[in-house]
Amino acid sequence: MSEPDREESSFWDRHEFKFYQYGHVYAVIYGQVVIDYIPQRRLKRSVKVLLILWGHLFSLLLIVVLPGYFGYHFRTLTDAGDRRLQLLLYVSFANTAIKYATVIVTYVANTVHFEAINQRCTLQRMQLEREFKDAPREPKDPFEFFMYFKFCLINLMMMIQIIGIFAQYGEGSEKEGMVSRVRVHFAIYAFVLWNYTENMADYCYWINASVLKYYRQLNLQLGSLQEEMVRLRPGGMLLHRCCELSDRLEELRRRCTEINGLQKESFRMHQFQLIGLMLSTLINNLTNFYTLFHMLAKESLDEVSFPVIVGSAYATGFYIDTYIVTLVNEHIKLELEGVALTMRRFAEPPTGDERLTREIEHFSLELLNCQPPMLCGLLHLDRRLVYLIAVTAFSYFITLVQFDLYLRKRS
Numbered sequence: 001m002s003e004p005d006r007e008e009s010s011f012w013d014r015h016e017f018k019f020y021q022y023g024h025v026y027a028v029i030y031g032q033v034v035i036d037y038i039p040q041r042r043l044k045r046s047v048k049v050l051l052i053l054w055g056h057l058f059s060l061l062l063i064v065v066l067p068g069y070f071g072y073h074f075r076t077l078t079d080a081g082d083r084r085l086q087l088l089l090y091v092s093f094a095n096t097a098i099k100y101a102t103v104i105v106t107y108v109a110n111t112v113h114f115e116a117i118n119q120r121c122t123l124q125r126m127q128l129e130r131e132f133k134d135a136p137r138e139p140k141d142p143f144e145f146f147m148y149f150k151f152c153l154i155n156l157m158m159m160i161q162i163i164g165i166f167a168q169y170g171e172g173s174e175k176e177g178m179v180s181r182v183r184v185h186f187a188i189y190a191f192v193l194w195n196y197t198e199n200m201a202d203y204c205y206w207i208n209a210s211v212l213k214y215y216r217q218l219n220l221q222l223g224s225l226q227e228e229m230v231r232l233r234p235g236g237m238l239l240h241r242c243c244e245l246s247d248r249l250e251e252l253r254r255r256c257t258e259i260n261g262l263q264k265e266s267f268r269m270h271q272f273q274l275i276g277l278m279l280s281t282l283i284n285n286l287t288n289f290y291t292l293f294h295m296l297a298k299e300s301l302d303e304v305s306f307p308v309i310v311g312s313a314y315a316t317g318f319y320i321d322t323y324i325v326t327l328v329n330e331h332i333k334l335e336l337e338g339v340a341l342t343m344r345r346f347a348e349p350p351t352g353d354e355r356l357t358r359e360i361e362h363f364s365l366e367l368l369n370c371q372p373p374m375l376c377g378l379l380h381l382d383r384r385l386v387y388l389i390a391v392t393a394f395s396y397f398i399t400l401v402q403f404d405l406y407l408r409k410r411s
Contacts, residue, residue, distance in 0.1 A: 010144065011144075012140075012144040012148075017038065019147065020037035023037045023203075024036060027199045032055060032110060032199045033048065033054075034055070035200070037206070063107065070185075077093060077182060078090060091287050091400065092287055092291070094287075096190045096193065098276070098279050099194060101276060101279075105273050106276070113269045120262075121266055128214055128255070132255075136217055138216075138220070139212075139216035139220070140213060143212070143213040153320060157317040160317065161314060165187050197280070200273050201277055205325055215335040215336065218252060218256060222252060222343065226346050246359050252363070271376050274375050274381065275376055278385065281389055284318055285397075286393045288318065291311050292315065293397075322386060323386055326382055327383070329382050330382040333382060336367070336370055336372070339370075343367060344364075346360045
């Protein structure tokens with residue numbers, strides 16, 4: 001295979017900057033200039049100051065001003081002649097309240113960690129990207145695929161929510177009442193809150209997906225190094241080859257430390273927001289289950305209405321999004337186990353080279369410190385979390401259905 005063919009760039013390599021630029025603009029619109037996917041292009045100081053001011057004003061508008069407006073119209077938002085519909089409105093309101101709390105935590109964390117997010121996450125990732133530039137190509141393919149998938153999924157969910165808002169607005173225009181207008185405003189507010197927290201979640205997903213890619217590349221490089229060590233034979237160049245292998249193993253150990261540091265730093269700065277998103281996911285599961293149940297209970301399956309279709313599409317996208325976020329962290333844990341297994345295959349050097357033996361021991365000890373970080377010291381962000389959220393939401397859903405059946409008998 002010729003050198004040009006081997007180094008032929010992929011679609012992601014050619015358009016990676018455009019994806020990151022889109023993400024950066026998307027974050028800035030929602031007042032989060034702190035999320036910078038492209039720090040290699042520094043903003044002018046005057047522009048950066050204006051964007052920071054916009055971020056504070058937009059965040060305070062979401063946190064202080066608009067909640068006062070909706071608090072004033074709380075009765076309008078939750079009042080309904082049908083008590084079953086009122087229960088549905090209370091559940092939806094609780095969902096938005098959790099998003100609101102997550103926005104507050106995100107705003108505070110972004111303000112406190114403004115410099116750290118770029119200095120110790122984005123820039124550190126860029127440094128690792130340069131170090132793994134000549135690493136095996138195979139782990140990059142699933143990384144690129146899931147970045148495409150996440151990009152399309154998030155934009156699809158945005159469009160579904162916008163369609164739902166327009167559908168609600170169309171129904172409200174026929175009623176021409178204050179109730180419908182306030183509820184449309186509240187739906188738009190909930191949509192903006194979702195986007196605000198989704199910016200942070202997407203950034204954290206991007207960092208973790210990169211961590212998974214680096215661990216996979218590291219494991220392949222370790223495997224190649226182990227095969228070279230097995231092929232060592234006594235001879236005049238043996239000591240020289242052992243020194244080369246020691247240098248490469250030391251470099252890989254340093255990279256392993258940097259990868260683990262990147263993951264831990266990302267979790268440390270986002271752990272409270274992730275806890276908020278976990279609670280929001282729980283309430284979203286509950287809301288989606290009960291909303292669909294409520295709508296289907298009012299109509300036959302032969303004539304499924306447009307809101308049911310929109311709600312089902314959004315619920316499906318939401319569950320897939322939650323699953324792939326936890327799936328990445330699950331794969332990081334499995335890949336770390338794979339790296340540890342590769343290190344166990346490193347045999348004693350043929351000549352008993354002291355330095356090479358010491359580097360193997362140091363790398364093995366380093367892997368003991370590379371444990372998946374926990375959210376606030378409480379739980380791991382892996383598949384077990386999806387199971388816990390689903391079981392808890394389903395338990396609460398059964399309780400709501402019991403209330404619904406009780407109210408149906410009373411009405």
